[in-house]
Amino acid sequence: MTETFTPPFQLIAPDGTTRGKPEHPIDPDTARTYYRSMTLARAFDDEATFLQRRGELGLWLRSLGQEAAQIGSITALQDRDYVFPSYREHAAALHRGLSPGEILAQWRGVSHSGWNPAEHGFHIYTLVLAAQLLHATGYAMGIQRDRDDGVVLAYFGDGASSEGDAGEAFNIAAVNAAPVLFLCQNNAWAISTPTHKQFASPIHVRAKAYGLWSAVVDGNDVFAVRDVTERALDHIRSGAGPALIEALTYRRAGHSTADDPTRYRSDAELADHAATDPIARVAALLAQHDWADDAFFKDVERDARALASRTRSECLALPEPRLETYFGHVLADGGAVLDNERTAALARHLVPTS
Ligand SMILES: Cc1ncc(C[n+]2csc(CCOP(=O)(O)OP(=O)(O)O)c2C)c(N)n1
Ligand SMILES: [Mg+2]
Known part of the structure; x- marks a missing residue:
């Protein structure tokens, strides 16, 4: 077992009861807003699946x-x-105003990215693990040189923390006091590799050695994550340098739809984590304080169904993926090997070509 030196910061326990001292009071409006955003994000994710x-x-x-x-x-x-x-920040993407169709285009194979990053302040999904941490650091250094007071938030996973790019980004960000917040969603797995085979020292502990402000938080507690993120942003905006948050969460599904997690993960482990569901926790909080009535829950359910239906129609309105286009983006001038592979693949008709 990897040792967690500091207990993760928590404001709402899995049963919905409140804990600790929040920066801001835990109010009904915010609780309802979080419940709605998380439920809609889940409906979108279900529909995409x-x-x-x-x-x-x-x-x-x-x-x-x-x-x-x-x-x-x-x-x-x-x-x-x-x-x-x-690449799995769909809830964050929806919050930044991306449409379902924009998010799905890449996964349908019809675009390298379905949205204009500048329009949403939300960069393209990056599948090369930890590469975005270097991009984020460079971007933050640019902001710093422009004397803009914006901050950059870079998401990454527990597995990505083992990449050399992650270490390089943390180091150069700290040396330059770059205005960047690295947010690790430690979801306990990197495909089939559990965190205890990934690292012996927790990510938020390693962060301190690079000179980053860091904290560990219960990543299934939306209020705690918000609180810790605000503290990290205050630190960064004051000019004191970059920060890292390790949010302890759990990947409830397989790594991807191409993965079969039953090959490496027990049913018991999955069942244990079902009890820490982040949406159920806010639902329990709402119920305990009588902050939401049936009409509220029905309204959210209706919005979730509407989003699912919009997701379906926007996906089906995207073009059909065309196998030959993929070969056109590998090398500028092609070459015999690529040409042969293209001919063979098209002959097999693995994907509709028109
Ligand atoms: C540089 C690099 N190496 C390997 C891979 C293959 N790969 C894709 S996802 C993944 C696991 C990533 O785990 P983690 O960072 O914990 O993120 P999670 O998928 O759990 O969100 C691996 C090894 C990759 N995409 N990029
Ligand atoms: Mg992971």
Whole structure:
């Protein structure tokens, strides 16, 4: 077992009871807003999974179970701040105003990225692990040189923390006091590698050695994530340098729709984590304080169904993926090997070509 030296910061326990001292009071409006955002994000994620199973998407990586880590952090940002996501930050993407169709285009294989990053202050999804941490650091150094007071938020995973790029980004960000917040969603798995085989020292502990402000938080507690993110942003905006948050969450689904987690993960482990569901926790908080009535829950349910339906129609309105286009983006001038592979692949008709 990896030792966690500091207990993760928590404001709402899994049963919905409040703990600790929040910076801001835990109020009914915010609780309802979080409940709604997380429920809609989950409905979108469910629908995208169905669309992949129906053959409408090539692949899908779920955000199931990670809604609090994403909503708690993204809502702490200001509009002028800029985000570098990894590849499963769908709740954060929706919050930044991306449409379902924009998010799905890449996974349908019809775009390298379905949105204009500048329009949403939300960079393209990056599948090369930890590469976005260097991009984020460079971007933050640019902001610093422009004397802009925006902050950059970069998401990454527990597995990505082992990449050399992560260490380089942490180091150079600290040396330059770059205005960047590194937010690790430690979801306990990197495909089939559990965290105890990934590292012996927790990510938030290693962060301190680089000179980063760091904290560890219960990543399934949306209020705690929001609170810690605000503290990190205050630190960064004061000019004191970059920060890192390790949000302890759990990847409830497989790594992707191409993965079978039953090969390496026990049912008991999954059942244990079902009890820490971030949406159920806010529902319990709402119920305990009588902060939401049936009409509220029905309204959220109706909005979730509407989002699912919009997700379906926007996906089906995207073009059909065309196999030959993929070969056109590998090398500028092609070459015999690529040409042969293209001919063979098209002959097999693995994907509709028109
Ligand atoms: C540089 C690099 N190496 C390997 C891979 C293959 N790969 C894709 S996702 C993944 C696991 C990532 O785990 P983690 O960072 O914990 O993120 P999670 O998928 O759990 O959100 C690996 C090894 C990759 N995409 N990029
Ligand atoms: Mg992971």
